[in-house]
Amino acid sequence: xxxxxxxxxxxxxxxxxxxxxxxxxxxxxxxxxxxxxxxxxxxxxxxxxxxxxxxxxxxxxxxxxxxxxxxxxxxxxxxxxxxxxxxxxxxxxxxxxxxxxxxxxxxxxxxxxxxxxxxxxxxxxxxxxxxxxxxxxxxxxxxxxxxxxxxxxxxxxxxxxxxxxxxxxxxx
Amino acid sequence: xxxxxxxxxxxxxxxxxxxxxxxxxxxxxxxxxxxxxxxxxxxxxxxxxxxxxxxxxxxxxxxxxxxxxxxxxxxxxxxxxxxxxxxxxxxxxxxxxxxxxxxxxxxxxxxxxxxxxxxxxxxxxxxxxxxxxxxxxxxxxxxxxxxxxxxxxxxxxxxxxxxxxxxxxxxxxxxxxxxxxxxxxxxxxxxxxxxxxxxxxxxxxxxxxxxxxxxxxxxxxxxxxxxxxxxxxxxxxxxxxxxxxxxxxxxxxxxxxxxxxxxxxxxxxxxxxxxxxxxxxxxxxxxxxxxxxxxxxxxxxxxxxxxxxxxxxxxxxxxxxxxxxxxxxxxxxxxxxxxxxxxxxxxxxxxxxxxxxxxxxxxxxxxxxxxxxxxxxxxxxxxxxxxxxxxxxxxxxxxxxxxxxxxxxxxxxxxxxxxxxxxxxxxxxxxxxxxxxxxxxxxxxxxxxxxxxxxxxxxxxxxxxxxxxxxxxxxxxxxxxxxxxxxxxxxxxxxxxxxxxxxxxxxxxxxxxxxxxxxxxxxxxxxxxxxxxxxxxxxxxxxxxxxxxxx
Numbered sequence: 221x222x223x224x225x226x227x228x229x230x231x232x233x234x235x236x237x238x239x240x241x242x243x244x245x246x247x248x249x250x251x252x253x254x255x256x257x258x259x260x261x262x263x264x265x266x267x268x269x270x271x272x273x274x275x276x277x278x279x280x281x282x283x284x285x286x287x288x289x290x291x292x293x294x295x296x297x298x299x300x301x302x303x304x305x306x307x308x309x310x311x312x313x314x315x316x317x318x319x320x321x322x323x324x325x326x327x328x329x330x331x332x333x334x335x336x337x338x339x340x341x342x343x344x345x346x347x348x349x350x351x352x353x354x355x356x357x358x359x360x361x362x363x364x365x366x367x368x369x370x371x372x373x374x375x376x377x378x379x380x381x382x383x384x385x386x387x388x389x390x391x392x
Numbered sequence: 393x394x395x396x397x398x399x400x401x402x403x404x405x406x407x408x409x410x411x412x413x414x415x416x417x418x419x420x421x422x423x424x425x426x427x428x429x430x431x432x433x434x435x436x437x438x439x440x441x442x443x444x445x446x447x448x449x450x451x452x453x454x455x456x457x458x459x460x461x462x463x464x465x466x467x468x469x470x471x472x473x474x475x476x477x478x479x480x481x482x483x484x485x486x487x488x489x490x491x492x493x494x495x496x497x498x499x500x501x502x503x504x505x506x507x508x509x510x511x512x513x514x515x516x517x518x519x520x521x522x523x524x525x526x527x528x529x530x531x532x533x534x535x536x537x538x539x540x541x542x543x544x545x546x547x548x549x550x551x552x553x554x555x556x557x558x559x560x561x562x563x564x565x566x567x568x569x570x571x572x573x574x575x576x577x578x579x580x581x582x583x584x585x586x587x588x589x590x591x592x593x594x595x596x597x598x599x600x601x602x603x604x605x606x607x608x609x610x611x612x613x614x615x616x617x618x619x620x621x622x623x624x625x626x627x628x629x630x631x632x633x634x635x636x637x638x639x640x641x642x643x644x645x646x647x648x649x650x651x652x653x654x655x656x657x658x659x660x661x662x663x664x665x666x667x668x669x670x671x672x673x674x675x676x677x678x679x680x681x682x683x684x685x686x687x688x689x690x691x692x693x694x695x696x697x698x699x700x701x702x703x704x705x706x707x708x709x710x711x712x713x714x715x716x717x718x719x720x721x722x723x724x725x726x727x728x729x730x731x732x733x734x735x736x737x738x739x740x741x742x743x744x745x746x747x748x749x750x751x752x753x754x755x756x757x758x759x760x761x762x763x764x765x766x767x768x769x770x771x772x773x774x775x776x777x778x779x780x781x782x783x784x785x786x787x788x789x790x791x792x793x794x795x796x797x798x799x800x801x802x803x804x805x806x807x808x809x810x811x812x813x814x815x816x817x818x819x820x821x822x823x824x825x826x827x828x829x830x831x832x833x834x835x836x837x838x839x840x841x842x843x844x845x846x847x848x849x850x851x852x853x854x855x856x857x858x859x860x861x862x863x864x865x866x867x868x869x870x871x872x873x874x875x876x877x878x879x880x881x882x883x884x885x886x887x888x889x890x891x892x893x894x895x896x897x898x899x900x901x902x903x904x905x906x907x908x909x910x911x912x913x914x915x916x917x918x919x920x921x922x923x924x925x926x927x928x929x930x931x932x933x934x935x936x937x938x939x940x941x942x943x
Contacts, residue, residue: 226600272596285578286594286602294583301597 232273238262242281252282256292260299269300297340297358304338305347305354307392310371314360322368328382329355329370332389394470394484402483407472411442411465411487422489423498423527425505425618426564427466430675430773431573437505437564439527440465441497445479445486456480458488462497465489495531502532508543508587509619510559518620520633524562545590550580551605553625553679554614558590561621567591567613574676575609576772591621608769608776611679615665626683627663636662639881640937642870644736644863645681646766647779649872651939652677654864656883660689661864669939672876678769678776685864687822688884692846694859695888705857710889710899713856718903720839720855721814726754728813732805733791735762735781736820737893738868738880740916742783742790743924744894744901744908745818746797752906756797759805760787763821777873781821782863786871790924806833813837816900818893819844819851820860826850843896859890866892867913869935871942877930878939 234242241262249255259282263274275289282289293299311317311326330336338346338356347354363369366378370385377388393404398415405414412422413429426437441462448457456479465487473484480486488494506528513519545558563582568591571580583592594602605613614624636655643650643664650673655663664685666677687693697713698705721729731749733742749755763780770776781787792799800808809815810833817834819842826834826849834840834853842854851857865886871877886892891899894916901908910916914932921931926942934940 224600225604226596226602272594272602275594276602285572285581287578287581287592290583290592290594290602291581295585 226272228273228276230273232263232267232271232277234262234277235266238266253284253288256282256284256289257296260289260293264299269303271301300343302343303347303351304343305352307352307372308354308356310356310358310361312359312361312363312367312369312371313357316360316364317368320367322380324382325368325370325380325385326357328385332385394472395482396470396485396487397480397483398487399490405470408469411468411470411489412440414470415465415489420489421530422465423523423531424466425523425562426566428566428569428616428675431566431569431616433466434565434569435464435467437562438464438501439498439505441494441501442468443488443491443494444468445488447479456486458491458493462493498527498531499533502528503536503538505562506532506536507538508559509562510542510544512560516557516560516620517623517628518560518617522620523618524560543587545588548592550593550622551610553683554605554610555623555625555628556591557621557623560619561591562619563589563591564618565591566616566618567622570609570613570616571605571607574612574771574773575607577607579603579605579607579610580613607771608678608680609676609771609774611682612666612676616675624663631657631662637883639883640667641863641880641883642782642872642878643677643681644782644870644880645678645684645780646777647781647784647873648673648775648777649782649870649874649876649878650677650681651878651937652681654685654881654883656864658884660884661685671941672872672874672939674773676774678774680776687846688862688864690846693887693890694845694847694851694857695890696859697889698851698854698857700855705851705854710891713858714899714903716856717816717841717900720841721753721816721904724813724839727757729753729755730757730759730805730809730812730815731755732759732761732809732815732817733787734818734820734893735760735779735784735787736863737787737818738783738866738870738913739786739790739877739920739927739930740868740913741818741866741893741897742787743916743920744897744910746791747908748897748901748906750797751908752901752904757800757808758791758797759800759809759817760784760791761805761817761819761821762787763824764827779873782872783870785873785875786869786877789871789926790920803829806830809833810836814839814841816841817843817850817854818860818897819848820862820893821848822846822862824848824850843893845890858896859886859888860893860896861886861890865890867932869917869930869932875942876939877927877935877942879932879935879937 245258246255267274270293279286279289333348333353335348336345346356361369368380370377395404415422422440424440442465444459444463445456446459470485548556550556568580572578579593582589614622639654641654643652651667651669653665653667664682668675696707699708733745765778766780768778806829815837840854841856842851843858843860844851845860845862863880864883867882869877898908917932920927
């Protein structure tokens with residue numbers, strides 16, 4: 221390997237609104253490090269995914285090393301390290317949803333979107349070519365009573381059938 | 393003091409000692425990976441489990457038995473208990489490290505640690521000094537029950553000197569804690585989750601580093617890695633550890649005087665590792681010192697004396713060189729001779745040198761030469777000093793104090809040199825550039841004698857060059873910046889016909905009719921202890937491996 225390190229061409233920065241929100245949330249925690257998760261969520265909402273520039277910015281904000289941020293980002297599957305679609309569709313595939321035919325819903329989604337399911341280390345695999353959707357499997361979404369469920373960005377959709385999925389995608 | 397029962401031993405230990413250390417002091421092995429005495433204790437490897445005893449809940453008062461759960465020996469500290477809480481009326485704690493439960497727990501933990509381990513000992517650099525290997529042999533199962541596919545994370549390059557073989561890693565996190573706590577640079581961390589955990593530096597998703605493990609203490613993570621995961625590129629595939637001899641010595645890289653172990657074979661020095669000293673370097677050393685030994689093995693080392701013949705330096709015999717020098721010196725007045733000692737040399741070298749100057753040459757004008765000032769680097773728990781000489785303090789005292797000599801340094805020295813006819817300069821500094829003032833002064837000298845280890849700008853100006861020795865080729869003592877006098881030890885033979893510096897000076901003295909007659913460095917140390925103020929106790933016998941601090 222060369223001793224090359226990545227050159228960050230466009231540094232990331234919070235916009236006005238997020239800066240205000242960050243200032244508000246940092247006050248809720250006894251130490252700055254504790255604000256890592258909400259800060260990363262905020263940053264991901266603005267940037268779309270956690271790039272090295274974002275990691276550096278968050279590390280500076282929270283007075284931590286970049287590795288501490290990378291550590292957290294790779295731990296949680298809800299933080300993305302590469303670009304994802306505008307709509308991230310998370311489909312539950314744990315037991316109750318599986319019993320209620322989530323597989324059918326998943327196959328329908330795959331066919332409809334024309335994409336595979338993303339893996340944690342390869343999100344591009346589950347992203348449509350137009351960059352609109354990313355399809356990924358998740359563990360329980362805590363709504364077993366209304367299985368099968370999917371989550372599109374922050375919203376939960378219940379009791380799904382292929383027809384309901386079609387309707388849902390129409391409206392997005 | 394706490395009075396504890398450890399297995400069948402009844403021992404007294406300091407309050408606050410943990411069980412691993414208490415056991416180690418009494419030759420009982422409690423295997424451990426994540427625990428390192430110089431770092432915080434996360435107790436994550438679970439290898440050091442021991443069985444503490446205490447009152448059994450619900451049983452009649454006074455009955456004691458093993459605790460319900462085993463405890464980690466690294467975080468279990470013992471301290472004196474009030475009388476009503478003593479066990480068996482006299483013990484502050486009762487701990488067993490050899491019960492069936494403990495033995496079973498160790499076996500099982502080791503089986504888990506080896507689940508993803510490749511067992512590639514035959515090609516691993518750590519084999520022979522590997523805790524995983526040793527503890528598996530002494531405490532582990534003889535076979536694995538794991539039949540699934542092993543994780544094979546990639547080999548990674550972390551920085552200029554450190555490689556990570558992720559497959560061998562047992563995720564004890566010693567290296568991460570080192571970077572957080574001792575160097576304070578925090579380059580290392582864990583990526584991913586659960587059994588996919590890997591040590592890494594921060595990288596982009598494509599694997600390009602955002603930051604490298606390139607702090608000046610980075611080499612220590614290789615030492616503290618209990619397995620062969622972190623490997624030094626400098627030592628990779630160079631030698632098996634059991635083929636090397638070891639000698640306790642002191643680093644010559646700066647005036648901190650880190651205690652080190654020099655590992656060597658007949659053909660040269662192979663590796664330098666830090667050795668624990670509570671007041672000087674704790675468990676650590678810097679990479680400048682660790683990797684700075686290569687000049688010792690250099691093919692360019694001076695092996696024979698050189699003399700100047702028609703503007704060229706040509707090799708010659710010792711007898712010829714010494715005759716040349718004694719002729720040169722006897723032609724001039726004492727006032728025209730300057731003798732310059734080296735802050736790279738030992739106290740013994742400098743003592744003989746000042747004795748030569750005072751008794752034989754009748755000059756009290758001595759100089760002190762050494763490496764140029766470097767940069768000071770401060771870390772949360774370590775400092776690399778700006779003075780790049782191991783023995784500035786010692787050389788200054790020894791050259792000066794015994795005979796009332798005056799030690800010149802800096803500008804005054806070079807002014808003096810510029811007006812001198814003969815200069816005897818002992819250098820011993822690898823790669824020492826000359827500054828303009830120094831070069832001008834040395835060029836004006838009629839007859840310049842240089843004693844050095846490698847060809848340098850200084851030897852370029854010399855009329856006679858004498859091949860000296862490095863820290864690895866002689867016995868002696870160094871005095872560090874905080875007044876610790878410590879031993880360095882001979883490891884390898886000097887190259888060619890190079891000789892120990894004080895022996896060269898002594899031969900010169902004999903040529904000129906002097907009566908200096910030492911046989912080994914320890915004898916000179918005794919003379920130092922008798923004649924130099926403050927060095928009263930500094931004989932080699934007293935100094936030993938721990939060193940002594942000057943009053």
